[in-house]
Amino acid sequence: MRLLLVEDSVPLADELQPTLARQGYAIDWLADGRDALHQGAVEPYDIIVLDLGLPGIPGLELLQQWRAQGLSTPVLVLTARDSWAERIEGLRAGADDYLTKPFHPDELILRLQSLLRRAKGLPNQPTLDAAGLRLDEGQQSVWRGHESITLTTAEFRLLRYFMLHPGRVLSKSLLTDHLYDGANERDSNVLEVHVNHLRRKLGRTVIETRRGQGYRFTGEGV
Numbered sequence: 001m002r003l004l005l006v007e008d009s010v011p012l013a014d015e016l017q018p019t020l021a022r023q024g025y026a027i028d029w030l031a032d033g034r035d036a037l038h039q040g041a042v043e044p045y046d047i048i049v050l051d052l053g054l055p056g057i058p059g060l061e062l063l064q065q066w067r068a069q070g071l072s073t074p075v076l077v078l079t080a081r082d083s084w085a086e087r088i089e090g091l092r093a094g095a096d097d098y099l100t101k102p103f104h105p106d107e108l109i110l111r112l113q114s115l116l117r118r119a120k121g122l123p124n125q126p127t128l129d130a131a132g133l134r135l136d137e138g139q140q141s142v143w144r145g146h147e148s149i150t151l152t153t154a155e156f157r158l159l160r161y162f163m164l165h166p167g168r169v170l171s172k173s174l175l176t177d178h179l180y181d182g183a184n185e186r187d188s189n190v191l192e193v194h195v196n197h198l199r200r201k202l203g204r205t206v207i208e209t210r211r212g213q214g215y216r217f218t219g220e221g222v
Contacts, residue, residue, distance in 0.1 A: 001046040001116065001161065002178045005029045006036040006062070007078065008054050012101075016049075019105045023137065024157040025112075026181040033057030041069055044177045047112055047119075048075045052090070060093055067094035074115040076108075113137055120164050128163040131206050131218065135163055149201055154179075158194050162207065162217035171214035 003025040007013045013029050020027050028043070030036045034056035040048060052059035063075060077095040079086060087098050096118075097111055114124050122128075128135040134143045140156060142149045151159065157179055162170070172191055179191075195215060199207055208216045 001157070001164075002026045002044065002181065003028070003112075004036070004040055004043070004045045004048045006033070006040070006048065006054065006059070007031065007051040009051070016105065016108070019109070021153075022140070023109055024140065024153060024160060026157070026179055028181050031055070033059065033062045037062055037065060040066055040073070041071055044174070045073050046178055047116060048073055049078060049108070049112075050075050050095075051078045052086075053080065060090060063090070063095060064093045074119050076111055076115060078103075109138070116164070122164070128160065130163050130166050131202075133159075133163070133202065133206075135160060144202075151201065152197075154194050155197055155201075158191075159198055159202075162215075166217050169210050169213050169216045174214070 001024065003020060005013060005016060005020070005027055007016070007029070008031040010031070013031070017027050017029060028039070028045075030039060031054075033054040036050075036054070037057055040062075050059050050063060054062065057065070059077065063077070066073075066075070074096045075094065076097045076099060077090050078099055078101060079090070080101045090098060096115055099108060099111060113126075117124050126136060126138055128137070132144055133149075135141075135156075136143075137160065142151055142156065142159065158175070161175065161179060175191055195207055206218060208218050210216055
């Protein structure tokens with residue numbers, strides 16, 4: 001899942017980025033609202049973490065402009081001020097959730113998972129279940145029955161995206177846009193390698209190739 005972190009505090013961004021990366025997120029970090037206004041509107045992010053106290057364009061104004069442009073990406077707002085008036089103003093501007101600083105990184109992770117499931121119309125539960133597989137985001141683990149399946153970070157990230165979109169044909173360009181950050185790994189050959197590794201570990205029928213279209217997570221038994 002591709003995540004945009006808009007936060008001008010370098011220490012906080014430095015703390016959050018490895019935590020989010022360990023949870024399988026591909027992260028782009030921006031510290032200025034002016035940069036975020038453009039990038040958030042043109043890049044296909046799955047979720048955005050937005051601080052309100054930004055230079056350039058304040059976070060609330062940035063959120064209002066994104067929503068006015070039709071951006072529907074879930075946005076979790078970070079704020080240092082625990083004010084009901086500010087929360088209401090932010091929700092009216094289009095925020096999907098709020099988190100008050102200081103916060104525990106685990107709470108941020110759980111809120112992000114909940115927002116993503118809500119956006120996909122999935123039940124808010126700790127695991128994804130399909131095709132005889134159980135994927136636990138919190139534990140970063142995949143199980144088939146009682147058998148634990150070892151995946152690399154890239155394989156886990158790809159499988160999670162497939163399981164969040166069961167039955168949907170996903171093009172190679174869409175997958176690379178949503179799974180990799182703006183600077184790394186944007187190579188369809190790399191994606192093919194990861195798909196083949198997943199098939200070897202999970203069974204070839206789980207991921208179907210649609211020639212000229214992309215891939216589909218079939219939901220069929222392994």
